[in-house]
Amino acid sequence: MIDLSELQRDALVEIFNIGVGQAASSLSQIVGEPIMLSVPLLELLPGGHQAEAIGTIVRSQRVCAVSQDFSGDMDARAFLFFPEGKTREIVRRMVGESVSAAELSEMEQEALSEIGNIILNACFSSLSDLLHTRFSSSLPAYHLGMVGEVLPTRKDAEEELLLLLHIDFSLPSNEIHGYLVFLLTVPSFNALLGQIDSFLASAHGN
Amino acid sequence: MATDSTSIPLEDRFRLSMAAANKINGGVAIIDGMGAVWFWNQWLEEKSGVPCGTAIGKSLPELFPELADSRMIQAVDGALKRGMSALLSQSLHKSPLPLFERPQEKTQRLQQAIQVTPLEYRDGIRFCLVQVNDVSIAVKKEQLLREQAEALRGLAYIDSLTGIPNRRRLDEYLGDEWRRAQRSSTPLSVIMLDVDHFKQYNDTYSHAEGDFCLQRVANAIKATLRRPADLVARYGGEEFSVILPDTPANAAVALAEDIRKHIESLDIPHESSEVTTHITVSMGVSGMSAGSTLAAAELLLQADSALYQAKKGGRNRVTLYREPAAQQ
Numbered sequence: 001m002i003d004l005s006e007l008q009r010d011a012l013v014e015i016f017n018i019g020v021g022q023a024a025s026s027l028s029q030i031v032g033e034p035i036m037l038s039v040p041l042l043e044l045l046p047g048g049h050q051a052e053a054i055g056t057i058v059r060s061q062r063v064c065a066v067s068q069d070f071s072g073d074m075d076a077r078a079f080l081f082f083p084e085g086k087t088r089e090i091v092r093r094m095v096g097e098s099v100s101a102a103e104l105s106e107m108e109q110e111a112l113s114e115i116g117n118i119i120l121n122a123c124f125s126s127l128s129d130l131l132h133t134r135f136s137s138s139l140p141a142y143h144l145g146m147v148g149e150v151l152p153t154r155k156d157a158e159e160e161l162l163l164l165l166h167i168d169f170s171l172p173s174n175e176i177h178g179y180l181v182f183l184l185t186v187p188s189f190n191a192l193l194g195q196i197d198s199f200l201a202s203a204h205g206n
Numbered sequence: 207m208a209t210d211s212t213s214i215p216l217e218d219r220f221r222l223s224m225a226a227a228n229k230i231n232g233g234v235a236i237i238d239g240m241g242a243v244w245f246w247n248q249w250l251e252e253k254s255g256v257p258c259g260t261a262i263g264k265s266l267p268e269l270f271p272e273l274a275d276s277r278m279i280q281a282v283d284g285a286l287k288r289g290m291s292a293l294l295s296q297s298l299h300k301s302p303l304p305l306f307e308r309p310q311e312k313t314q315r316l317q318q319a320i321q322v323t324p325l326e327y328r329d330g331i332r333f334c335l336v337q338v339n340d341v342s343i344a345v346k347k348e349q350l351l352r353e354q355a356e357a358l359r360g361l362a363y364i365d366s367l368t369g370i371p372n373r374r375r376l377d378e379y380l381g382d383e384w385r386r387a388q389r390s391s392t393p394l395s396v397i398m399l400d401v402d403h404f405k406q407y408n409d410t411y412s413h414a415e416g417d418f419c420l421q422r423v424a425n426a427i428k429a430t431l432r433r434p435a436d437l438v439a440r441y442g443g444e445e446f447s448v449i450l451p452d453t454p455a456n457a458a459v460a461l462a463e464d465i466r467k468h469i470e471s472l473d474i475p476h477e478s479s480e481v482t483t484h485i486t487v488s489m490g491v492s493g494m495s496a497g498s499t500l501a502a503a504e505l506l507l508q509a510d511s512a513l514y515q516a517k518k519g520g521r522n523r524v525t526l527y528r529e530p531a532a533q534q
Contacts, residue, residue, distance in 0.1 A: 030277060030298050072289065095297045107341075107348050110319060111297035121290040128288055136289030136324050136332075 002161065002189060004044055008196050013042050016165055016180075019126030023119040031094050036170040037119070039180070047160030047183075051148035054164065058083055058147065058179060064104070065143040065150045066116025070124050072135035073195075074188035078124070079151065080116040080167070082178040084144070087112060090169065090176055104144075113140040119167075123180065131195040151181065161189045233305070233338030237282055239331040241265045250338070253316060255309030270304055278302045278320065285324040285334035294320040296341050303338065317342045365440040367417055368424035376439035376447050383435075383451045384502035387494065395458030395493040397448040398509040399427070399465070402486045402521045404444035406478040419474055419485060420444060426472055430465045447506070455493025455526055462489045462524040470522070486522035488513060493526075 004012070020037035028035045045053050055061050058081075065081035082090065091108045094115060104112065117140040124135050143150045165180040184192065214222070227234050228247045236245035246261040256269055266282065267274045277299060281292035294302050301315040319341045325333040363375035371379070380396070387394040401407070401423060408416040420440075427438045427446060437449045448465075450458050466487055474485035490512030494500050500508075512527035519525060 026277070026280070068291070091297075105348055105352075107295070107297045107345065110293070110295040114293045114295040114298055117291075117293045121284060121288075121292060125284065125288050125290060134289065134330075136326070137291045139291045139321055139323060140293055 002044075002186070002193075004042075004193075007200055008193060009042060011196050011200055012163075013039060015126050015130050016042070016123055018130070019123035020119060020167060022126065023122035026118050026122070027094070027115065033171065036168075038168050038170075039165045040168060041166040043164040043166075045162040045164055047162060050151050050162050050181075050183075051146075053162075054151060054179070054181065055147045057164070060084065061146050063143075063145070063147055063150055064112065066113050066120070066140045067143060067150075068117065068120050068140050069138040070135045071137075073133040074135075074191045075185060076188060077183045078120050079143075079181040079183075080119055080178060081143075081150065081181070082176065086176050086178070090115065090171070094171075109142045113142045116140050119180070131192075131199050133195055151183070159186050160184065161186060163189075232340070233303075233336070235261075235336040235338075236325070237266070237286065237334045237336060239286060239327060239333060241282065241286060243269070244333065250305075253305040253307070253309060253340075254303065255306070272304065273302075276302065278322075281320075281322040282334055282336065285322050286332050289324045289326075289332060291324065292322045294318070294322075296345060305338070305340075316340045317345045368421050368440050370424045370428060370446075371437060371439040373439065373441055376437070376441065376449070379437050379439070380449055380502050380506065383449055384494075384505070386451065387496075388499075391496045392452045393454040393494060393496050393498075394505070395450040395453045395455055395491060396505050396509045397450070397458060397462050397465070398441070398490045398506070398513040399446040399448065399462075400488050400513055400517065401444040402481050402488055402517075403476065403479045407476050407485070410476075410478045422472055422474060423469055423485070423487065426468045427465050430461070430468050432461075447509075453493070454495065455491060458491045458493055459524055459526050462491050465489070466522070466524055481520075481522045488516040488521045489524045490514065490516055491524060491526045 016039045020039055024035050024037040060083035062084040063081045064084050064087035065079045067077060067079045070076045070078060088104065091104060091112050095108065095111050120140070121137060124137060127133060128135055161184050163182040163184060167178045167180050169176040169178055224245075227245065230247060231249060233250040233253065234245065234247040235243055235250055238244040242263050242265055243261045246256070246258045250261070251257055261269060267279060273279055277294060281294060284290040284292055296317050296319050301317055302320055303318060305316045305318065306312055307314065307316065317340070319339045321337045323335045323337075325335055327333050363371055365372040383394055386392070401419070404416065407419060424438070424440065424446065427448065431438060431448070435451045439447050439449075441447045450461065453461070466489060469485065469487050472485065475483065476485045477483060479486065490509045492505050492508035492512055494505055508527040512525045516523050516525035
């Protein structure tokens with residue numbers, strides 16, 4: 001089983017924290033309120049039983065998610081998701097309107113898509129800047145449903161890995177815990193590891 | 207003469223594609239690797255008032271100085287430099303570009319949803335595609351739906367007999383105000399009110415008269431409240447509750463006394479009352495001082511128990527809840 005060394009893990013957590021830090025400052029600028037984002041924890045999960053594994057971690061089977069496909073030096077599908085009820089809180093805080101309906105309206109879904117877009121792009125920009133990789137990303141897509149529907153298990157699931165990042169969303173007087181998931185193929189993950197290693201080597205070499 | 211699409215020469219295909227992009231009912235711009243406009247369609251010309259000939263070769267901030275450092279420019283930068291696609295939603299940015307239905311008049315800016323996607327050109331150079339959709343109509347429709355939903359929601363919170371908030375609204379409001387009191391460390395008081403010998407009133411004067419009496423009592427309470435944040439609700443039957451945010455118990459008792467006097471002054475005849483010859487009310491008051499951690503439900507229970515004391519003590523009076531220990 002592929003795993004991360006402690007150094008590699010630390011490097012990734014740091015890279016993602018730089019990314020979400022940038023996203024937080026963009027979001028604060030948009031809503032005019034201080035917003036803080038941090039990635040305290042990173043887990044590597046084998047492909048295959050992701051729905052169960054993530055359902056247990058999130059403690060909610062129904063989730064709201066924004067996804068984007070990243071392709072280039074490595075290919076990944078990235079998701080930002082929250083337990084369904086929490087999403088309404090976030091959108092309500094960001095858009096500044098009371099969201100009375102049980103489900104997000106189309107406009108609110110789009111707002112959430114943009115929030116996800118900013119966070120996911122910032123993470124990959126940070127990866128691309130620090131690891132000197134090239135990506136391009138698709139437009140964000142909004143999903144609502146059971147974890148298993150949002151994160152479908154592929155037939156060749158053993159060829160896939162999940163990088164799960166916990167992300168803390170701090171809004172004034174509100175703390176919301178969300179998750180970032182990167183679905184990577186094994187070759188892509190190996191490419192990522194290689195890039196982290198050369199990043200670490202150059203960081204230590206200098 | 208039928209034209210076989212596969213036989214169209216390459217340069218004609220290019221010309222047709224450009225013509226199509228030009229005619230699309232939505233904004234289409236292509237920005238080159240240096241950030242300069244390379245394509246600017248007819249829709250953008252019409253809505254921005256900037257002709258294609260002027261736009262070509264200029265950067266977006268050169269065309270629209272207000273865009274400097276905006277999320278729009280960051281999105282274009284992210285697409286050109288890093289290959290990132292971006293979405294600008296209408297809810298978070300009302301109107302990113304200065305586009306108008308009639309740009310000469312510059313009255314109402316169009317509400318927009320914008321998508322920015324990188325286009326791989328060659329040798330590591332990227333262009334980017336900017337798509338603009340006018341979502342003004344969708345926004346209006348959604349606003350209308352929201353207003354209707356809110357009106358319906360309002361109805362679900364109103365007591366149909368008295369027109370004041372109902373028990374459901376009371377519970378929600380008490381919860382909201384309780385949380386606010388916790389957050390801002392302010393006092394919060396609750397009054398429970400009961401019409402004295404109301405069953406006898408109904409038996410003597412009919413249920414229709416009873417309903418009318420409750421409406422008058424509800425109006426009298428509402429008229430006595432002074433601040434917009436004070437809320438009176440029909441708790442059930444002939445019971446009413448008043449929520450008084452940012453009000454300590456002694457002020458709530460004074461207000462309750464005003465309500466009691468006001469209702470007595472209505473002078474609604476009640477021959478079968480054991481208190482006097484007109485309608486009177488009994489009230490229980492409970493207050494939560496600033497910084498108290500008393501639960502919201504407990505506050506209501508205390509007011510109810512004070513109401514019970516008021517009735518036991520002879521009715522037509524206001525009683526403040528006291529801790530059992532203090533009562534001894």
